[in-house]
Amino acid sequence: MPNKTTIPTLELHDLEPREVIGRDIIARFEGQFRGASYACLAILEGNGIDRVYCDYHDDFVQRELVGVDKRYHFFQVKTKGKRNHQWGVLDLFGIYKKKPKDKIDQASLIEQSFVGRLLIHAVRFKDSCSRVVFLTNVHVDDDIEEIINAIEAGDFSNKYLKTLVDNFNDALCGSEKFDDSEIKNSIGKLSFQPGEVRLGAEAPEFEALATHYIREFSEIDLDHAEAKGIVESLISLVRSKSFRKILSAVSEKELDEKAGIGIDDLLEILSISKGAYHILRSGGEINAIRSASIIQRKLSSAGFSKESIEYCSRCKIEWDVWWRDKRHFLNEFDLNFLQESLNEILQDLIDNKITLLEIQRRIIEIWQELDTMKLTSTLNRDLLVGGIFSALVRSES
Secondary structure, X not given: XXXXXXXXXXXXXXXXXXXXHHHHHHHHHHHHHHHHHHHHHHHHHOOOEEEEEEEEOEEEEEEEEEOOEEEEEEEEEEOOOOOOOEEOHHHHHOOOOOOOOOOOOHHHHHHHOHHHHHHHHHHHHHHHEEEEEXXXXXXXXXXXXXXXXXXXHOOOOOHHHHHHHXXXXXXHHOOOOOOHHHHHHHHOOEEEEOOOHHHOOOOHHHHHHHHHHHHHHHOOOOOXXXXXXXXXXXXXXXXXXXXXXXXXXXXXXXXXXXXXXXXXXXXXXXXXXXXXXXHHHHOOOOOHHHHHHHHHHXXXXXXXXXXXXXXXXHHHHHHHHHHHHHHHHOOHHHHHHHHHHHHHHHHHHHOOXXXXXXXXXXXHHHHHXXXXXXXXXXXXXXXXXXXXHHHHHHHHO
């Protein structure tokens, strides 16, 4: 009987799939999510950026408060798997380096280009648009570098910029034409951020940079697992905000809820009391997140309630105001006595040897001693509690 031919058993990895486009699309989305997540961390600085909108008008949009006005920064994220890829003029602007033989509709090419889709925001939002940004994990070629330098210098003699200026109205403006100064002002809002490796697939750089940012602005001591958890929570939040369905007509409140990320969302991820933060912020605390984080971390580990944390934060603000205004009325000996007494309580708090009731008892003892020294005219017991937490923040900042 003839031997049967043995058919080899193939496993899934033995053959290349017909297509991997799904994975490519997911990788590009992940780059967008990482870009938006990192942009959210700028909110922690408290320097004007107060909200990030995910996948609304563009890949993401930062909102900046300038006095009573709102300004918007529009970001488009494009990633490539090959890190040696370089974006060229045709890729980004829809402009050929050499004029093609066949007739082309230059205005239409610019309109459909990445830059055209960014500059339309400058046209539609006018002064409310502060800048439009092309964000990518790879680099740009020499022609794009020259364009970047020309825009920064306000020099529109560059041949590609001249083509963009000449076709700007037909490509982007419709019936409402811009004059030459308006066109150049709009183009001046265009910027490029190439080589952002944190955006690419398998980007450990993002986790490292995001963790550094969080540590810098919140003073949270994180081990690797905690840091990774916070970063993953942030990306998950961006992802959920990016996929929520939004109606064409939407109020600002609805947009903030469905697509926006603000300080309260970040505080929740960082496990910082919103109440404590807003108390410190409204009291003029410049580093409110850092102070709230330090107080939260120490009091939470000692078993203090949310209400007690907010109370202690309020007392800290009142103490800081008193210290600035009234400390000059006490002599150095009395100030040293007061500070040393509060520092003793603080040390026990740091060593987790004290409860809120014990702090209250110790404060009453200090208050009675101060009263016998006739030093209570401008002080109260809440201020003394605040002095402990002001010293705590100073000791860990």
